[in-house]
Amino acid sequence: MGMEIPDPVSVESVDSFSDEVDVLVIGAGMAGVSAALEARESGAKVLVIDAGGRLTCTSAMAGGHFYLGGGTEVQRATGWDDSAEAMADYLALMSPECDPAKIRAYAEDSVEHFRWLESLGFEFNREFYPDKAVVQPGTEGLSFTGNEKCLDVAAVAKVAPRGHKVPVPGDTGGAALVVGLALDELGSRGVEVRWETGATALIVDGADVAGVTWKNLDGGTGAIRAGSVIIAAGGFVLNRDMLEAYAPDLLAVESNGMALGNTHDDGLGIRMGQSVGGVADHLDKVFVTGPFYPPGEALRGIVVNELGKRFVNEDSYHSRTSAHVFEQPGRVAYLILDSGTMVEPAYRFQPLIDGWDTIEEMEQGLGIPAGALAESMAAYNEAAARGEDPEFHKAPEYLVPLDRGPWGAYDLTPGKCFYAGFSCGGLRVTVDGELLREDGSVVRGAFAAGACASNLAIDGKGYASGIQLGEASYFGRRAGRRATSATQRG
Ligand SMILES: Cc1cc2nc3c(=O)[nH]c(=O)nc-3n(C[C@H](O)[C@H](O)[C@H](O)COP(=O)(O)OP(=O)(O)OC[C@H]3O[C@@H](n4cnc5c(N)ncnc54)[C@H](O)[C@@H]3O)c2cc1C
Structure with missing residues (x-):
């Protein structure tokens, strides 16, 4: 080659x-x-x-997602207010290295482009899929497919779903x-x-x-x-x-x-x-991506590196989380859940490592320095109980204290986790x-x-x-x- x-x-x-x-x-x-x-x-x-x-x-x-916005017929029919400016703000925030002229053109022409796509002979369904998914399982024409809903992003760019999916069920081939x-x-x-x-x-x-x-x-x-x-x-x-x-x-x-x-x-x-x-x-x-959602409930866990530190808001779009995993020391990362939040990721890409009765045992089992994970979890749990995540601004719907043992960890490390x-x-x-x-x-x-x-x-x-x-x-x-x-x- x-x-x-x-x-x-x-x-x-x-x-x-x-x-x-x-x-x-x-x-x-x-x-x-x-x-x-x-x-x-x-x-x-x-x-x-x-x-x-x-x-x-x-x-x-x-799968058949097209990222479109600015007020497409699907957005309007499902009650979402969007504008070319909001779309451009979002794209510029997420990809600061991108040529602003390209972002502007893409956002300003997005409704026309949506219509051009439909003129080929199909319609995006005028339905909204509300859950967190990689690709919506059905044929709903609209869902969130990026980081728009994440609080750190939403503080800067107006929120709107822009993932337009063709009317073909399933993850691939649409x-x-x-x-x-x-x-x-x-x-x-x-x-x-x-x-x-x-x-x-x-x-x-x-x-x-x-x-x-x-x-x-x-x-x-x-x-x-x-x-x-x-x-x-x-x-x-x-x-x-x-x-x-x-x-x-x-x-x-x-x-x-x-x-x-x-x-x-x-x-x-x-x-x-x-x-x-x-x-x-x-x-x-x-x-790169090794998504651990759906189900969205998995986002109630925290993701930590081998030093026991969080490094991303867990409700990020899956490739954003994965990109951050790849930047961690040794690319090692774990999704940690307690007995109240434990769920199995739908794609089963991540091996479940074990269950531990105490956080100290979990630190030992994962090779995290003694006390480091306990410290991260104590800070997270204390703020989550108030419905807050001052460090990474995870959305309140995913914030629950992870204080009910036993605890389990899914391995997000490439090589162990499928990417x-x-x-x-x-x-x-x-x-x-x-x-x-x-x-x-x-x-x-x-x-x-x-x-x-x-x-x-x-x-x-x-x-x-x-x-x-x-x-x-x-x-x-x-x-x-x-x-x-x-x-x-x-
Ligand atoms: C499973 C999967 C799911 C995905 N889901 C999405 C999604 O939902 N939304 C999204 O936006 N993106 C998605 N992507 C990414 C997206 O599919 C690609 O980035 C996009 O299709 C690239 O389009 P393209 O026209 O540039 O390339 P291609 O679709 O690959 O077309 C390139 C064509 O060029 C031909 N070719 C290559 N070399 C030569 C040559 N020397 N001479 C002549 N012909 C040549 C190839 O045979 C091929 O047919 C997904 C990708 C995969 C694999």
């Missing part, structure tokens, strides 16, 4: 082209199909190639509905999607990108000439060499966990962008998906969107479920429009 950056191919060295199009899209996941639809809508002759098959993309595995509808729409508009055909390198005309070379599963090879190329080829969670070099946190998932991606998440899209002078950002940032994850970093692009060089100039003819670009999903701490599909489709569309206009300008 490797890390090598494929040499760009000079246009003069190409004898013949299998196709000549205005816009060539690499990858038929959420980003690619959205880019292709919008490019076609803008009048471009479009071709999509995909190394895999129909719906083998990571998007088709996704977004296949949306990608499938988009593929059908591409077909009805005469756009070919050529499966099992992988881009191998970019073709350049001087410093400009002018097409791609390809190889298909039958061993056939060729070249496509294109006015613009949109790279929408996914992330790199399946490329071990890239993980070692950039994102070793994802290797911690290997010993007991799962890479959230398809076999073509090998980072080739990112490397092709780099081959023509593009730069990549945040390659070291990851999304799943994917890469967050990608190519640096403008708000319209144009590929950027280090000096801020645009690589003409090259665009990127989705998991191979760096837009809103910066890391697991700021992540909200639905951000990836949301940004893939939204910024994919913008790239499709700009790629078309760039081609038409010549």
Whole structure:
């Protein structure tokens, strides 16, 4: 698989082209199909190639949350007041490294984008799911999918649920509905999607990108000439060499966990962008998660490190808690519950270590310095009895003193606890998906969107479920429009 950056191919060295199009899209996941639809809508002759098959993309595995807000029809029908400003405030608070222009555009256009998604031929159910869940089990169209309700966040950004789930029950596969509808729409508009055909390198005309070379599963090879190329080829969670070099946190998932991606998440899209002078950002940032909720009652426990100290409000979004676990000494962490609060996490990712009659025994059993956990618990219990959490501001609904032994601990340490994850970093692009060089100039003819670009999903701490599909489709569309206009300008 490797890390090598494929040499760009000079246009003069190409004898013949299998196709000549205005816009060539690499990858038929959420980003690619959205880019292709919008490019076609803008009048471009479009071709999509995909190394895999129909719906083998990571998007088709996704649960189906789209992070949308600002007053969508689902929010309004379920009684939630939201605004683009509140949404932008939230995104900026959670991902301060994110380009404010991208946040503003995404929030301001969110209602229009919601309608565009529904125009593909489905409706988000106008129902709200109130409980704490990773993905709501049913088909309710709206739930909280980030940290909006956490008191430390709500103090700064106005609270509203923005996780819009497609009407497909269950945790996985829901977004296949949306990608499938988009593929059908591409077909009805005469756009070919050529499966099992992988881009191998970019073709350049001087410093400009002018097409791609390809190889298909039958061993056939060729070249496509294109006015613009949109790279929408996914992330790199399946490329071990890239993980070692950039994102070793994802290797911690290997010993007991799962890479959230398809076999073509090998980072080739990112490397092709780099081959023509593009730069990549945040390659070291990851999304990892080992959720211990549902049930929401599990959030009544406290999470401590090997020093017996709390380090996060336990009612955080699951990837925020997990990101904090990964920052602890030795990445060791435990969820501690007493006999009044003990529940089993629904996904059963965390082993239950043991039960102890006293906190002193629990300290010994967990290898925590004597007295340290007792001190943390005494402070927590005393404030929880008053319905407060001065240290981390956990919401009152989860605050109960953990003073009824015996006590038990679930092990959240990676390797012991099952974690799943994917890469967050990608190519640096403008708000319209144009590929950027280090000096801020645009690589003409090259665009990127989705998991191979760096837009809103910066890391697991700021992540909200639905951000990836949301940004893939939204910024994919913008790239499709700009790629078309760039081609038409010549
Ligand atoms: C189980 C699971 C659940 C998830 N749930 C959610 C969720 O609910 N909400 C959310 O926002 N995110 C979710 N995610 C993350 C989200 O699915 C991805 O971040 C997103 O789908 C990425 O979309 P994409 O279009 O960039 O990439 P993909 O959907 O992976 O599409 C990329 C396509 O490019 C093709 N390709 C790769 N290399 C080449 C090449 N060289 N030439 C041609 N084609 C190539 C691949 O075959 C693939 O079809 C989930 C992920 C998983 C695994």
